[in-house]
Amino acid sequence: MKPALVKILKVLGESGPMDNKQLKAAGAGELTGTDKNQLNDQGLVVTEKVGRAFVHTLTPAGREQLPSLEQPAVQRPVPACHRIRSWPLSCSWPRLGS
Numbered sequence: 001m002k003p004a005l006v007k008i009l010k011v012l013g014e015s016g017p018m019d020n021k022q023l024k025a026a027g028a029g030e031l032t033g034t035d036k037n038q039l040n041d042q043g044l045v046v047t048e049k050v051g052r053a054f055v056h057t058l059t060p061a062g063r064e065q066l067p068s069l070e071q072p073a074v075q076r077p078v079p080a081c082h083r084i085r086s087w088p089l090s091c092s093w094p095r096l097g098s
Contacts, residue, residue, distance in 0.1 A: 004029055006069045009044065012058040013066050019053040031056050 011028040012018060020030040031039065031047075036054070039045040044062035047054050058066075 001069055002035070005031075005035055005039065008056075009039070009058060009062055009066055009069065012045065012056060013063060017055050017057040019050070019055045021053065023056070 008023060008028045008031050011023060011026050015022075015026065018026070020032065024030055031045070031054075036045070036047055036056075039056075039062075040047055042061075043059055044065060046057045046059055048057070049055075
C-alpha cells in the first residue's frame with residue numbers, strides 16, 4: 001500500500017472521522033479518486049457525503065490492519081563515495097561476488 005494512504009489511515013485512526021480539508025491540514029493529504037475507492041473497496045474506510053464535503057471514517061477492519069501496514073522504512077545501503085564530502089569523479093557500487 002502507498003505510504004501516503006498508510007499516513008491517511010493513521011491520521012483517521014488517531015483523530016476520528018475527517019473530511020479532505022481536515023486531512024490536508026493534518027499533513028496527510030486528501031483522499032480522492034482511485035485511492036478513496038481502493039480503501040472503500042477493501043473495507044478499510046467508509047466515505048459519506050456530508051453537505052459538500054466527503055467525510056472519511058476508519059472502519060474496525062481498518063483499525064485491525066493499521067499495525068500491519070505501519071512498517072519501518074527500508075534502509076538502503078549508501079555507497080562509500082556518497083558518504084564523503086568531496087565528490088569523486090567516478091563512483092560505482094561494489095560488484096556482488098567480488
